[in-house]
Amino acid sequence: VEEECKLSSVEDIAAATYQLLIIIHEEAAMSGLDPKLEKYS
DSSP states (O other): OHHHHHHHHHHHHHHHHHHHHHHHHHHHHHHTSOHHHHHHO
């Protein structure tokens, strides 16, 4: 049971981190801070 809880929390952290990266990426692309980001968005 403990292993499942650990795995679940790890997946939650990974999902939250991924979403955060997407938000940062979109904000940077919209503000035009880094032209390189716009190419991949």
